[in-house]
Amino acid sequence: MSSAWTIGVIGGSGLYRMDGLQDAEWLPVSSTFGKPSDEILFGRIGDVNLRFLPRHGRGHRIPPGEIDARANIDALKRSGCTDILAISAIGSLREHLAPGHFVAVDQFIDRTVARPASFFGNGLAAHVSLADPVCPRLSALAADAVEAAGGQVARGGTYLAMEGPQFSTRAESRLYRQWGADVIGMTAMPEARLAREAGLPYALVGMVTDYDCWRAENEAVDIGEVVAQMRTNGDLARRTVVCFVAALPARREASPIDTALDGALLTAPDARDPDMLIRLEAILARLSAD
Ligand SMILES: CSC[C@H]1O[C@H](OP(=O)(O)O)[C@H](O)[C@@H]1O
Ligand SMILES: Nc1ncnc2[nH]cnc12
Numbered sequence: 001m002s003s004a005w006t007i008g009v010i011g012g013s014g015l016y017r018m019d020g021l022q023d024a025e026w027l028p029v030s031s032t033f034g035k036p037s038d039e040i041l042f043g044r045i046g047d048v049n050l051r052f053l054p055r056h057g058r059g060h061r062i063p064p065g066e067i068d069a070r071a072n073i074d075a076l077k078r079s080g081c082t083d084i085l086a087i088s089a090i091g092s093l094r095e096h097l098a099p100g101h102f103v104a105v106d107q108f109i110d111r112t113v114a115r116p117a118s119f120f121g122n123g124l125a126a127h128v129s130l131a132d133p134v135c136p137r138l139s140a141l142a143a144d145a146v147e148a149a150g151g152q153v154a155r156g157g158t159y160l161a162m163e164g165p166q167f168s169t170r171a172e173s174r175l176y177r178q179w180g181a182d183v184i185g186m187t188a189m190p191e192a193r194l195a196r197e198a199g200l201p202y203a204l205v206g207m208v209t210d211y212d213c214w215r216a217e218n219e220a221v222d223i224g225e226v227v228a229q230m231r232t233n234g235d236l237a238r239r240t241v242v243c244f245v246a247a248l249p250a251r252r253e254a255s256p257i258d259t260a261l262d263g264a265l266l267t268a269p270d271a272r273d274p275d276m277l278i279r280l281e282a283i284l285a286r287l288s289a290d
Helices: 067-076 136-148 170-178 190-197 222-248 272-281 283-290
Strands: 005-011 022-027 039-043 049-052 083-092 102-105 107-110 153-156 156-160 183-186 201-211
Touching: 005 067, 005 136, 005 222, 039 190, 049 067, 049 222, 067 153, 067 190, 067 272, 083 153, 083 190, 083 222, 102 136, 102 156, 107 190, 136 201, 136 222, 156 190, 183 201, 201 272
Parallel strands: 005 049, 005 083, 083 201, 102 153, 107 156, 156 183
Antiparallel strands: 022 039, 039 049, 083 183, 102 201
16 A cells, blocks of 8 residues: 655754745644644645654753653654654764764664653553664665765664763763664654554664764763754754655555554453543554554
């Protein structure tokens, strides 16, 4: 089956607006899970619908641990998104991933500890696969788009999600390298988990702003340098989104991730809490439609 694309773009640090959208309008979208980070910018580029949500809110009001990722993903789902392209500032754990480089992340190690990480619970049990947390089709298109926009991109990389908001200690940074992590950030988890539960193919483009503190004793993450690099990366990120949309196939072929929830909901129909079903109406809409 094929249909139209509606791309949800989650903008990270340094990416609080999208320019050049047709019919652009910021609209409030409510969620049964809480308060999304901001209104959502509705618009389109040609035939492709876009929904842009700044992860930290306009003005960067929300620190990583206070982002309500469930409300954000639920609101994007309610806004009609078929797929999510997330953009994040990241620290580098590898010499060859220098500031200014982009990474199409394909794996995660989740070290966040204080964030609701599932839409389910409260008497409703569901287990989706997260073996491949990123949509390969979307991620390849996103990497192509970085190159088309004039950037350098690594195709694949493991993102260590830390709780923050402080940056890592040197011991942590060196440990994460030993674990095989390539880049580090504070926000893509549980976001990527929740996108999968919502049946939304998800890709993450990380923009390297700094080397994390593993490199040399006298080097620590300097927020001033991070912010300066964020500004440079932001322009390239906006161009990347435009190139990404321009290169999408005219029709969207179904993705196996669209049906990630099929068979995953273990709770028997007559044991499902009606209040939870109402809360989950957008997430479960496709199942209910069958
Ligand atoms: C500006 S450095 C720390 C901050 O930036 C990243 O956020 P995002 O992924 O939304 O770009 C990182 O995870 C921290 O929240
Ligand atoms: N070094 C770093 N650690 C965690 N999150 C980051 N975001 C940007 N740089 C980072």
